[in-house]
Amino acid sequence: PDKLQILKKAGVVDAGAQGFVNIIEGIVNFIEYGKVKSLKVVTSTTNRIKSFNIDKIDSEINFQFCAECLIEGINIDRKTISQKLSLLGNSLIVACSKNKAHIHIHTDKPEDVFTVLSEFGTIVRTKVDDMHQQHTKIKPDTQTKSIGLVTDSTCDLPPEIIKEYNIQVVPIVIQIGKESYLDQVEIKPKDFCHLLQTSNKKMLTSQPTPASFKEVYNKAAPKYESIISLHISEKLSGTIQGARIGSKSTKYSDKIHIIDSKTSSAALGLLVSEAAQLIQKGLRLEEVIDRLKIA
Structure with a gap:
């Protein structure tokens, strides 16, 4: 490496750049010679994996749902979000800037997670996967x-x-102000009824x-x-x-x-x-x- 002094000093290459060079070299080689290197090792490994008989995975799933959420706000406090959500599940990740935060958590109550996050800003996007279903449908x-x-x-x-x-x-989709929720998944009836009594936001369904x-x-x-x-x-x-x-x-x-x-x-x-x-x-x-x- 000659371009980046810190890499030159350390004697290592930029892996991404080297990978791109390898791709270009492969394209040129194929154009000139029309040959692709044998992938015997990959093929062998793939065939071995296909032969595995996996009925189920015995690892314990402590929480049912994998929930993700993107919020936008002002001066979002990562530490406070982490403290509040830590009580609702595990595998918590909060990637945060001043105005945006992307949250991942395993939980039994995704609707409670989104309720907490709505305190910190506007919910832009949500995603909920049922890990119990994924677990039982591996085979x-x-x-x-x-x-x-x-x-x-x-x-x-x-x-x-x-x-x-x-x-x-x-x-169905429940619209509360500018935020959208999947009925029974991202918001439960008790939470919706509470919002009906306490919120002045416009509520619609679609x-x-x-x-x-x-x-x-x-x-x-x-x-x-x-x-x-x-x-x-x-x-x-x-x-x-x-x-x-x-x-x-x-x-x-x-x-x-x-x-x-x-x-x-x-x-x-x-x-x-x-x-x-x-x-x-x-x-x-x-x-x-x-x-x-x-x-």
């Missing part, structure tokens, strides 16, 4: 099940029911995007012969239209059956619960759909 199911069930978060079903029947829930439905369908459809997607009344929300568009953008549209519940909230929850129980009893797709239409 995909090889057996295709009969009927899968999808709904939206307006159904207001208890988490225990959703988990028991493996119901896939697409969250339907899930077609992309949100597409993502859920793409994950669920390979595991089931058919999917029933049961949603809030079309007269009350555009949610079901988002479901239709999302379904059409997948290769599984033929097996996805979208149903207008013609209702909402607890009534929708009762229909979803009824559908889940009928599926568990082993009723055929047509029988379940017919029952839902007369329920």
